[in-house]
Amino acid sequence: MMRNLDLDLIRTFVTVADSGSMTVAANLLHMTQGAVSQQVKRLEDLLGCLLFVRKTRKLELSRQGEQFLVKARQLLRLNDEIWADMTGESLRGSLRVGVPYDLVSSLAPAMKTFAEVHPHVEVSLVCAASPELREAVDTGRVDVSLAEYVASEAEGEVVRIEPLVWVKGRGSDAWQKRPLPLSMVDERCAFRPVVLGALANKDIPWRTVFESGNIEATAATVRAGLAITTWLASTVPADLETLAPHAAGLPALPPFAICLRLPTTVPPAALEFARCVRESMSNILNVGVQPVQRGRVTPNRTGAGSD
Secondary structure (H helix, E strand, C coil), X not given: CXXXXXXXXXXXXXXXXXXXXXXXXXXXXXXXXXXXXXXXXXXXXXXXXXXXXXXXXXXXXXXXXXXXXXXXXXXXXXXXXXXXXXXXXXXXXXXXXXXXXHHHHHHHHHXXXXXXXXXXXXXXXXXXXXXXXXXXXXXXXXXXXXXXXXXXXXXXXXXXXXXXXXXXXXXXXXXXXXXEEEEECCCCCCHHHHHHXXXXXXXXXXXXXXXXXXXXXXXXXXXXXXXXXXXXXHHCXXXXXXXXHHHHCCCCCCCEEEEEECCXXXXXXXXXXXXXXXXXHCCCCCCCCCCCCCCCCCCCCCCCCCC
């Protein structure tokens, strides 16, 4: 006997999984929370398994839900591509994407996928520090943005959590010097207050070697052995080295969350771009950190290295 999946139910499931909240999903789908809950229950009954584990103040995917989410996204993407091909309907216009400088390379796969599927959308990047990008979404200067937060203070939809690590040049002993030579981008980055606060707590004096909005220039000072910096673990260039904090006598740093920020009214192109980001960036496993509940809060430089 043939069984057919209901794409409306699947789209609701994916929206709930991505937002981490029935309430947020209801707002995005222009439905009531009760209707969203009913659709998820219908899908669970159809598949014969629980897709979410409902905990106090939390909504988490079950093991079956995590497995189903991968296929569900593929199914929706294929459905949308077929619809666009057969009806001649496709996304058009422009899309302004905000991104911290250190995440431009990480965002490249999502941008490539989006451009291939939606060639008629003109994408432009706005690079800035995370605090500036948060404001840019709220004021309408960008249509969608990535931003970095201390994981325990994350706002928006968490797509990945990473360690913030100390970085030095190969063979460099800059980390042993006092005052500690730091290469920072500017005072608006998300990493800077965390790094300087951690150093202050350990009474480690520091000095700035370089401040600029250019991440490549920051990396150059580290490569030259003039300073150390901090970056998210996945963004550390292959020719540089990370420092184990305790072995180097440096303070441990908290993990950071990479979050999607969307405006209250989300343009269709921004929704599609956000989906590409989720699929691309969530493929890199979170390392050494505890997960943060996903959720969405309704609302040109980088950090002590990069953001």
